[in-house]
Amino acid sequence: MTWLLWLITIIALIASQLKDPKKTKKILYLSGKRLISILPLFLFAMIGYALIIGFTETSTIQKIMGHTFTMGHTLMATLIGSIALLPGFIAFPLCALLQKQGVAYGILAAFSISLMNVGIATFPIEVKYLGFKVSLIRNILGLLMASVCGLIMAFFMGELL
């Protein structure tokens, strides 16, 4: 799929160059500048992700997150999700595995939501663009959303005791 992305990008850049070379130069300058400015934060996130992958086992996660749905387990899952750094392609098979091992859907909902939205690793980049206060509020709301959605998920899946 990435080759398609490159194809689209190159075609677009060529078209832009033909239509207005000055604008295209500005485009290349802007994208280069941004790439470089985001590089340290990006490396930081990748390293954090790699360390988590290296040092955790599935069984640890499952033990912490528990089986039956309780608010305690949900909150725990939400917190772990916010610290964890897994791309979706790894996170969802992990959730499927956990679900087969008996972890409640509600807990998994909270986990996956906080995983994708809230993040210790994405926080520096968020602060760079949105400012500290707004990023903080956004992330706290994300945690709240993860817990509440977990609750609602459990209700609809019939897991609420």
Place this chain on the structure above:
Amino acid sequence: MTKKIKQMSIYSFCITFAIFIVISHFANYAPGLKAGKAFWDSVKEMALILPCAFALIALCEVWVKRETIEYHLGHDAGIKKYFWAILMGGMTIGGMYLAFPVAYTLFKKGASLKVIFSFLGFAGFCRIPMTIFEITCLGWKFTLIRIVTGGTFIIAYSCIMGGILHKQGYQIKE
């Protein structure tokens, strides 16, 4: 923390990590090996996506007229603008790192803050390839409930936050 100190500390962190990986390689330390491989795989993947993504964002920023964005995503655009936010959020590639530059571009071109926050929420929430994967892993019932409940929540808080921050003259930074 000044910018220089922040940059220095991040780079020293990276170097420490690199040394750790190299030592793990020679000492056959399992977590280190796993971490090294995970790091390399993800960097490889992102290195291919990032330049294109930034180029495309800059292309849109330079070529798309402010009026177009204002018309579809601005303050007076009506309910439709949230559908755009959801669509754009779904089409985000490469993770949240890329959603933020897009948000900045949208802001510069006059999109309403409510739309921008909704977009950011959806970018982390229902990216199309991820969602398809989710359906395969956890079932469509799970995915549907998650998206409907989360989506409502996202639009609700985006509206509130967007409205309040707009009155305060909030700006998204470079």
